[in-house]
Amino acid sequence: MAESMHRFPGYDVLAKRDTPSWNPQTRRVIEERLALPPQAHGFFTEAEWRTLNAVCARILPQPPDRADPVPIAALLDQQMQQNRGDGFRQADMPPLREAWRRGLAAIEAEARLRHGAAFHALAAAQQDALLHSIQQGEVRAAEWQGLPVAHFFKARLLHDIVDAYYAHPTAWNEIGFGGPASPRGYVRMGFDRRDPWEAVERKP
Amino acid sequence: MSASDNHSGASPGGPDRPAGEDPLVTPRARQGRAPDVFRPGAWLPMREYPEDEPVDFAIIGTGAGGSTLACRLAEHGFGVVALEAGPFWRPLEDFASDELEQSKLYWLDERITDGEDPIEMGRNNSGRSVGGSMVHFAMVSLRFRPEWFSARSSLGYGVDWPIPWQEMWRYYAEVEEALKIAGPVRYPWGPPRGRYPYRAHEVNAAGLVLARGCEALGIPWAPVPLATVSAPRGQSPPCVYRGFCIIGCSTNAKQSPLVTWIPRAIRAGAEIRDLAMAGRVELGPRGRVSGVHYHREGRWRFQRARNVVVAGYAVETPRLLLNSACPAFPDGLANRSGLVGKNLMVHSGHGVFGRVEEEVRWYKGPPSLALTEHWNYTDTGKDFDGGYVPMSQGPLPVEWANVLTARGIWGEDLRQRMTDYIHGAGAKIVGEVMPQERNRVTLDAEQDRFGLPVARVTFSYCDNDRRLIRHALRFQRQLLEGAGVTGLFDVEDTAHLMGTCRMGTDPVRSVTDADGRCWDIPNLWVCDGSLFPTSGAVNPSLTIQALACRAADRIRTLARRGEL
Numbered sequence: 031m032a033e034s035m036h037r038f039p040g041y042d043v044l045a046k047r048d049t050p051s052w053n054p055q056t057r058r059v060i061e062e063r064l065a066l067p068p069q070a071h072g073f074f075t076e077a078e079w080r081t082l083n084a085v086c087a088r089i090l091p092q093p094p095d096r097a098d099p100v101p102i103a104a105l106l107d108q109q110m111q112q113n114r115g116d117g118f119r120q121a122d123m124p125p126l127r128e129a130w131r132r133g134l135a136a137i138e139a140e141a142r143l144r145h146g147a148a149f150h151a152l153a154a155a156q157q158d159a160l161l162h163s164i165q166q167g168e169v170r171a172a173e174w175q176g177l178p179v180a181h182f183f184k185a186r187l188l189h190d191i192v193d194a195y196y197a198h199p200t201a202w203n204e205i206g207f208g209g210p211a212s213p214r215g216y217v218r219m220g221f222d223r224r225d226p227w228e229a230v231e232r233k234p
Numbered sequence: 235m236s237a238s239d240n241h242s243g244a245s246p247g248g249p250d251r252p253a254g255e256d257p258l259v260t261p262r263a264r265q266g267r268a269p270d271v272f273r274p275g276a277w278l279p280m281r282e283y284p285e286d287e288p289v290d291f292a293i294i295g296t297g298a299g300g301s302t303l304a305c306r307l308a309e310h311g312f313g314v315v316a317l318e319a320g321p322f323w324r325p326l327e328d329f330a331s332d333e334l335e336q337s338k339l340y341w342l343d344e345r346i347t348d349g350e351d352p353i354e355m356g357r358n359n360s361g362r363s364v365g366g367s368m369v370h371f372a373m374v375s376l377r378f379r380p381e382w383f384s385a386r387s388s389l390g391y392g393v394d395w396p397i398p399w400q401e402m403w404r405y406y407a408e409v410e411e412a413l414k415i416a417g418p419v420r421y422p423w424g425p426p427r428g429r430y431p432y433r434a435h436e437v438n439a440a441g442l443v444l445a446r447g448c449e450a451l452g453i454p455w456a457p458v459p460l461a462t463v464s465a466p467r468g469q470s471p472p473c474v475y476r477g478f479c480i481i482g483c484s485t486n487a488k489q490s491p492l493v494t495w496i497p498r499a500i501r502a503g504a505e506i507r508d509l510a511m512a513g514r515v516e517l518g519p520r521g522r523v524s525g526v527h528y529h530r531e532g533r534w535r536f537q538r539a540r541n542v543v544v545a546g547y548a549v550e551t552p553r554l555l556l557n558s559a560c561p562a563f564p565d566g567l568a569n570r571s572g573l574v575g576k577n578l579m580v581h582s583g584h585g586v587f588g589r590v591e592e593e594v595r596w597y598k599g600p601p602s603l604a605l606t607e608h609w610n611y612t613d614t615g616k617d618f619d620g621g622y623v624p625m626s627q628g629p630l631p632v633e634w635a636n637v638l639t640a641r642g643i644w645g646e647d648l649r650q651r652m653t654d655y656i657h658g659a660g661a662k663i664v665g666e667v668m669p670q671e672r673n674r675v676t677l678d679a680e681q682d683r684f685g686l687p688v689a690r691v692t693f694s695y696c697d698n699d700r701r702l703i704r705h706a707l708r709f710q711r712q713l714l715e716g717a718g719v720t721g722l723f724d725v726e727d728t729a730h731l732m733g734t735c736r737m738g739t740d741p742v743r744s745v746t747d748a749d750g751r752c753w754d755i756p757n758l759w760v761c762d763g764s765l766f767p768t769s770g771a772v773n774p775s776l777t778i779q780a781l782a783c784r785a786a787d788r789i790r791t792l793a794r795r796g797e798l
Contacts, residue, residue, distance in 0.1 A: 037653045051331075052331070053330070053484060055327065055328060055329065055330045055484075056331045056332060059330045059335045060330075063334075089645065090645075090648065091645060091646055091649070114337070115342060115344065115356075116342070116354075116355070116357070117340055117341050117342040117343065117345065117355050117356030117357070117360060118345040118346070118353075118355035118356055118691070119345075119346065119347070120346075120352050121348040121352075121690070125344070161644075165642060184639070184640070184642070188644055189639065192636060192648070193334070193632050193635075193636070195635075196631040196632045196634075197332070197333055197334040204649070204653060205631060205652045205653055205656070206655060207630075207655060208477075208595070208597055208598070210330070210332065211476035211478065212474075212476050212485060213474065214474065215473075215474030215475040215598070216475045216477070219436050219437070219438040219439065219598055220439050220442065221592040222439075222592050222593050224593065228595065229656075231593060231656065
């Protein structure tokens with residue numbers, strides 16, 4: 031889906047930045063997020079970084095005409111540096127950082143085993159097929175040893191990528207979410223009721 | 235893991251807040267003052283108690299149980315020190331409208347989960363703040379069905395509570411008044427009751443979908459009684475329907491303990507110590523506990539106390555008691571019954587979602603504004619014991635995306651479906667789950683940043699639970715079909731934690747008596763959701779607070795009789 035086909039044309043939550051919908055602490059938090067350089071990574075190695083970027087591009091493919099894609103990989107690197115987990119993990123799952131390092135290495139090994147090439151060098155369809163296999167737990171590379179494959183895919187890989195993407199204002203624009211709303215909240219609550227500061231949906 | 239390893243870069247104020255002012259690093263409640271949550275930068279004077287003289291009550295945890303008890307005991311004239319592992323937030327200054335940032339409200343130190351149906355912890359059911367998980371709770375404030383207090387003798391399942399419902403009713407009224415619950419003039423279920431202190435909130439479109447479904451089926455629905463004010467109350471403004479309730483209220487409309495019981499407790503002479511992590515309760519002479527070892531400002535300390543109350547919720551409470559094992563109690567403090575940590579319960583949170591033609595924009599208003607307690611009060615047409623209550627939903631984007639990915643959806647498909655966000659509608663239940671001894675909290679070999687063993691949380695549904703879930707999913711499909719919702723799909727979830735230190739009338743079958751007093755140690759108490767013998771099928775916070783109000787009154791009575 032091209033950005034030009036947007037369901038909420040012209041809607042930008044950032045346009046509300048200086049309105050009563052954003053309090054100072056929200057401005058500070060979102061500014062920090064927007065200031066993150068897309069190539070910034072201090073946790074992932076160069077090899078991991080290439081694999082990660084390719085994985086993110088398949089889990090959440092962004093429109094080719096999007097001027098500033100959500101820097102998903104950089105947001106994940108930041109999460110790793112902060113070691114910001116979920117507050118729990120299943121008994122057979124390694125801790126956050128270890129799970130990601132081992133998972134990326136295993137994805138890379140799986141790509142080389144199947145295609146004799148790096149994951150990032152595969153065609154999109156091959157990458158998708160490989161990710162689907164991992165989702166089903168159907169893998170062959172020895173590097174998966176000790177990692178609950180399907181659970182890693184769902185609870186770590188998918189979960190962290192999706193958390194990063196939908197925490198970004200660009201994603202909020204795409205889905206017509208009102209975005210930050212404090213101190214001003216909303217007034218019109220019923221069916222088909224829209225406050226003037228909410229997104230207008232393009233009707234077919 | 236070292237202390238700096240966790241949250242190292244996650245300073246809530248960002249880089250421009252000086253380290254000395256980071257509430258996750260430096261305690262705020264000290265030197266005779268605590269934050270005034272209603273006025274930016276302002277303070278309340280706070281009494282301080284010395285560590286080396288026994289305080290009447292040292293309370294561990296300041297959530298629904300601990301904060302309420304701290305307040306009521308202080309108001310009864312007892313000396314109180316309440317220890318809280320988390321920070322003391324100033325919502326007006328610290329809370330952003332942002333899911334990622336607000337994860338700072340959750341208990342994010344590791345827990346290990348296992349069993350056939352491992353529970354999601356973290357944002358799902360934990361809190362670490364002054365005010366506990368109620369700082370980010372959905373504000374749903376329901377009373378138990380009266381018969382649930384005698385589940386075994388009245389309904390034939392589970393166990394009876396040691397407290398009659400009539401007594402609980404008085405304390406429910408006290409809590410509803412203290413939090414100025416906003417609810418409907420006439421609530422369709424349960425014994426006749428007085429009106430709610432504040433008028434009900436307007437029901438948003440997401441709630442009207444559920445209402446429409448109930449009306450199509452010919453069963454009653456109601457606006458949800460909520461702990462957020464619908465009109466000004468003191469320094470709390472009316473709710474502005476910003477919809478970020480479950481990541482913390484930045485306007486103080488929400489009547490969480492942080493803006494209700496805690497300021498009252500401080501005014502009544504209680505001391506709150508934030509960033510104070512309890513590690514072990516010490517058994518002293520004559521079979522009584524003598525105080526609490528806790529970590530604050532970089533070192534381990536000891537608070538002497540005449541009574542210790544553990545109020546850390548259903549994981550941290552048994553974890554602390556188990557970790558306080560000593561020669562007299564080799565299997566954990568106050569654990570002669572062997573039941574500390576056992577009978578862990580959740581609520582099933584299974585739901586059904588879909589799409590409606592109208593714009594719903596379910597991010598507006600409190601997440602659950604309409605419900606039906608039909609299956610809590612109807613005993614026929616069921617192939618299971620217990621009850622459940624479907625409620626309307628309003629997930630924020632990250633939460634909603636996780637609902638879709640849990641179905642295995644990703645890629646272009648996920649992005650496409652997410653663009654339907656403002657047309658989403660659905661319902662999820664709070665469903666009763668049976669107590670089972672195999673569901674439990676134990677200590678793992680792994681250690682946290684304080685060197686304490688982390689909790690291992692084991693959970694599996696039983697057959698009755700699964701039958702209830704099937705019934706609830708089928709019913710919610712009917713409900714939503716009747717409301718014109720299309721493209722329905724089921725979701726699995728849980729909410730809340732209960733059990734693990736159940737109260738009762740028999741020291742062999744329970745950990746505490748009806749007052750939360752441990753059978754094995756007369757000056758050790760429990761005051762939180764761990765006490766629940768059964769889970770009921772409503773959100774637990776109102777019942778936890780009612781138990782705490784009752785416990786405070788009982789303690790006053792016992793003290794007057796010289797029986798403490």
